[in-house]
Amino acid sequence: MTRDQLFEQIRKKHSFLCVGLDTEADRLPEHLNHGEYPLFEFNRQIIDATHSLAIAYKPNVAFYECAGTPGWKQLELTVAYIRDRYPDILVIADAKRGDIGNTTRKYAETFFRHMSCDAVTVAPYMGSDSVLPFLEYPGKWVILLALTSNQGADDFQLLHINRGQRLFEIILEKSSSWGSPDNMMYVVGATRASMLVKVREIIPDHFLLIPGIGAQGGDLREVADYGLNSRCGLIVNSSRAIIYADSTKRFAEAARARAGEVQREMEGILRDKGLGTISSVF
Amino acid sequence: MTRDQLFEQIRKKHSFLCVGLDTEADRLPEHLNHGEYPLFEFNRQIIDATHSLAIAYKPNVAFYECAGTPGWKQLELTVAYIRDRYPDILVIADAKRGDIGNTTRKYAETFFRHMSCDAVTVAPYMGSDSVLPFLEYPGKWVILLALTSNQGADDFQLLHINRGQRLFEIILEKSSSWGSPDNMMYVVGATRASMLVKVREIIPDHFLLIPGIGAQGGDLREVADYGLNSRCGLIVNSSRAIIYADSTKRFAEAARARAGEVQREMEGILRDKGLGTISSVF
Numbered sequence: 001m002t003r004d005q006l007f008e009q010i011r012k013k014h015s016f017l018c019v020g021l022d023t024e025a026d027r028l029p030e031h032l033n034h035g036e037y038p039l040f041e042f043n044r045q046i047i048d049a050t051h052s053l054a055i056a057y058k059p060n061v062a063f064y065e066c067a068g069t070p071g072w073k074q075l076e077l078t079v080a081y082i083r084d085r086y087p088d089i090l091v092i093a094d095a096k097r098g099d100i101g102n103t104t105r106k107y108a109e110t111f112f113r114h115m116s117c118d119a120v121t122v123a124p125y126m127g128s129d130s131v132l133p134f135l136e137y138p139g140k141w142v143i144l145l146a147l148t149s150n151q152g153a154d155d156f157q158l159l160h161i162n163r164g165q166r167l168f169e170i171i172l173e174k175s176s177s178w179g180s181p182d183n184m185m186y187v188v189g190a191t192r193a194s195m196l197v198k199v200r201e202i203i204p205d206h207f208l209l210i211p212g213i214g215a216q217g218g219d220l221r222e223v224a225d226y227g228l229n230s231r232c233g234l235i236v237n238s239s240r241a242i243i244y245a246d247s248t249k250r251f252a253e254a255a256r257a258r259a260g261e262v263q264r265e266m267e268g269i270l271r272d273k274g275l276g277t278i279s280s281v282f
Numbered sequence: 283m284t285r286d287q288l289f290e291q292i293r294k295k296h297s298f299l300c301v302g303l304d305t306e307a308d309r310l311p312e313h314l315n316h317g318e319y320p321l322f323e324f325n326r327q328i329i330d331a332t333h334s335l336a337i338a339y340k341p342n343v344a345f346y347e348c349a350g351t352p353g354w355k356q357l358e359l360t361v362a363y364i365r366d367r368y369p370d371i372l373v374i375a376d377a378k379r380g381d382i383g384n385t386t387r388k389y390a391e392t393f394f395r396h397m398s399c400d401a402v403t404v405a406p407y408m409g410s411d412s413v414l415p416f417l418e419y420p421g422k423w424v425i426l427l428a429l430t431s432n433q434g435a436d437d438f439q440l441l442h443i444n445r446g447q448r449l450f451e452i453i454l455e456k457s458s459s460w461g462s463p464d465n466m467m468y469v470v471g472a473t474r475a476s477m478l479v480k481v482r483e484i485i486p487d488h489f490l491l492i493p494g495i496g497a498q499g500g501d502l503r504e505v506a507d508y509g510l511n512s513r514c515g516l517i518v519n520s521s522r523a524i525i526y527a528d529s530t531k532r533f534a535e536a537a538r539a540r541a542g543e544v545q546r547e548m549e550g551i552l553r554d555k556g557l558g559t560i561s562s563v564f
Contacts, residue, residue, distance in 0.1 A: 022384075022385075024388075060385060060388075062379075062381060062385045062386075062388035062389050062392070063385075063388055065354075065388070065389070065392045066388040066389070066391050066392045066396065068354070068358065068392075068396050069351055069354050069355045069358060072347075072350070072351050072354040073351045076350065076351060096379065096380055096381050096405070096408075097344075097378065098378055098380070098405050098407075099344060099378050100430070100431070100432040100434075101432065101433075101434075102304075103304075103342060103344045103345075104344075106306075106342075106344035106345055106347070106348040107344050107347070107348075109348050110344070110347045110348045110350075114348065114350050115350075123378070123380050123405045123407050123408075124407060124437075124438060125380075125405050125406060125407045125427055125430075125438060125439065126378075126405075126427070126430050126432060126434050126435060127432070127433070127434020127435055127436065127437030127438055127439070128433070128434040128437055129432050129433055129434040130434055131434075145407055145408070148382070148407075148408050149382070150382040150383065150408060150409070150411050151383075151409070151410070151411055152382075152383075152408050152409020152410040152411040152412055152413075153408060153409055154409065155406075155409030155410055155456060156406060156407060156409055156449070156452070156453060156456075157407065157409070159443050159444075159449070159452065160443065160444050161441050161442065161443060161444075162441075162442045162443075162444075167438070167441070167449070170438070170441065171438060174437060174438075175437075
């Protein structure tokens with residue numbers, strides 16, 4: 001998926017919402033626990049209920065691996081379902097992979113060729129050969145961890161390096177030369193919206209994937225104030241707050257209602273920033 | 283597996299060799315390509331041929347994911363086979379995971395509970411909550427990336443931080459307080475043996491997992507000179523040089539021969555360092 005196609009979707013849906021599919025076997029509504037593929041069935045209903053409000057889905061690979069071979073199968077089914085039914089939607093494998101070149105090539109095959117995901121999250125610690133093999137796939141994206149939303153982010157990401165820059169800034173600066181805003185995005189935690197100013201100084205044009213809205217407590221308006229660029233440039237994720245909005249048979253309807261609330265807030269933001277109509281941006 | 287049990291194996295086998303199971307569908311000997319589980323069948327024969335020479339096996343998860351659901355199944359079969367037949371051998375899931383706490387708990391369930399691996403490799407970028415949930419499993423190990431053997435390692439791992447230390451040193455120092463030498467090890471690239479001096483200043487007691495012997499070009503004797511401690515403290519990995527020593531029906535025999543060469547070199551080193559006999563170490 002190209003950057004233009006992504007922006008086209010944002011304009012069409014008045015949304016920059018990503019729904020995180022952190023689907024756990026023990027949080028499924030009771031009535032789904034009897035089929036062969038309960039995780040997939042849950043996802044399918046969530047996807048059917050929210051696809052007009054979201055521009056991306058982000059299955060968290062850990063939650064599928066944790067269910068063993070049947071879990072991996074249901075991850076594949078979920079990605080294939082989105083690909084088949086809603087081909088315009090960005091599918092992000094939230095895998096946070098990062099390894100030497102020959103291993104990275106395997107991960108790229110896994111997520112891009114075998115599963116047809118559009119994007120994969122990648123950890124930067126092992127440097128360029130953790131990233132470059134992914135970029136050999138046209139139309140696919142690396143979403144590199146820059147500044148995460150968890151407590152442990154403080155341990156290393158904010159360390160000051162010799163020239164006064166912090167580690168995440170060095171990573172943004174260096175890694176942005178490996179690709180371009182057309183094939184790389186960055187993860188920037190929403191609980192640190194003020195740091196988005198610094199991020200936007202270094203990478204004004206890249207899309208940012210913002211986790212941490214909802215269960216992790218980020219503020220959408222603040223994120224938009226500091227993170228939006230002229231082509232939106234933001235994908236904001238919400239996982240648990242949407243997919244677990246209700247634990248009964250009405251879970252998908254409740255997820256749609258919750259996603260709708262977020263989408264309407266996003267629509268207002270896009271309008272306020274002059275990104276709300278087609279004529280204002282082209 | 284405890285540190286004592288690991289050392290016991292080293293003494294018994296006169297070896298600190300880990301065989302990396304980077305098993306690729308398109309590098310299998312022709313005659314294995316017809317069964318239902320060719321990756322597993324290859325691994326099974328490699329394991330049967332080398333188990334008396336190796337103290338650890340390290341399946342690289344990427345190579346199994348890349349084969350989709352059947353690949354994941356064969357990873358599970360491989361781990362279960364080692365667990366069942368050779369329970370004294372350390373099984374390392376080379377997965378390089380790293381995520382927020384609730385996701386890390388899923389990865390820990392996957393590799394420690396579902397698959398019964400002894401250890402998992404973890405990336406440090408997201409900090410303490412990427413590591414701590416793994417340490418809640420008694421007898422299990424986190425092997426944290428410190429200094430890797432690939433070209434991209436230079437991009438960030440060697441950055442100088444304010445007090446003059448490099449990033450990998452800060453990571454060693456900080457993370458070593460999260461666990462102990464009884465539940466944490468570190469990845470240190472063998473192609474940088476001289477840096478082992480610095481590593482040993484910071485963590486004298488931890489086991490180090492050294493990749494890069496063989497295909498990546500590290501030198502075993504140099505690694506031992508700088509990395510050994512009084513309880514060995516090294517696990518040296520070789521993957522491709524052993525498992526792909528031959529591509530015919532004699533592949534397992536050839537792998538055993540190659541593993542034997544490495545083991546004999548290790549035996550000599552252990553003897554030279556006074557770690558070769560039981561009486562010398564207790």
